[in-house]
Amino acid sequence: MTDDIMEGGGKIKKFLYVNRRAPYGTIYALESLEVVLIAAAFEQDVSLAFIDDGVYEIVKGQDTKGTEMKNFSPTYRALEGYDVEKLYVEKESMEARGLTEKDFLVPVQVLTAGEMADLMESQDVVLSF
């Protein structure tokens, strides 16, 4: 990947990764996280949003033994080490699922749907998974 790192050409853009799906059942959440980890090497302005079932991706206490899926949730705690610290959860999605901020593995900022829309509007590149 070292070649890639040089190819950004010094530009810094605002990247928002929108996570909309449950962590298991489909591969989107896992492969989204893989993009975020690679992207961290590019020194861009990175934010993550969790909406809809995506809020389940960062819920504490995930246990995947019964389904033989890889539990990748500890990786979200490593994001801080990659300077990925702007994590946003949509309030409506969180509340509709009976969750509170205390249920999450990582510190998050809770935004209303309207605030989330403003956040998306302010970005250069929005990747939705």
Next chain:
Amino acid sequence: MKLAVLVNEGPYTHQASDTAYQFTKAALEKGHEIFRVFFYHDGVNNGTRLMVPPSDDRNIQKRWTELAEKHKLDLVLCIAAAQRRGLLDDSEAERHGKDASNIAPGFRISGLGQLIEAGIQADRLVTFGD
């Protein structure tokens, strides 16, 4: 305008790849530049040369390959997504001790960094898929 395209779904199951192809073709015909087409998730399956659709239907792989040849398009399959799903070029097949490769002409396999670079370099990154 300089555009980049992200294809997130496989061929035939979803129309996303068809729409991405039509979009890319139309953009090129209008004189826009396509910086790169990046295939992720099941989208990597668009790049297998082993697909054999019925003869009265479109051949999605061949269509991409021909467009790439005509316009010198950069078609990139994500290596991590490709390996999971059994998409290999010659060197990857050799490296992993597999007896064959299946990547189609006009496609290449590379890292996710190529997607990020496309996002940085292009004026717009357009996603196709759910």
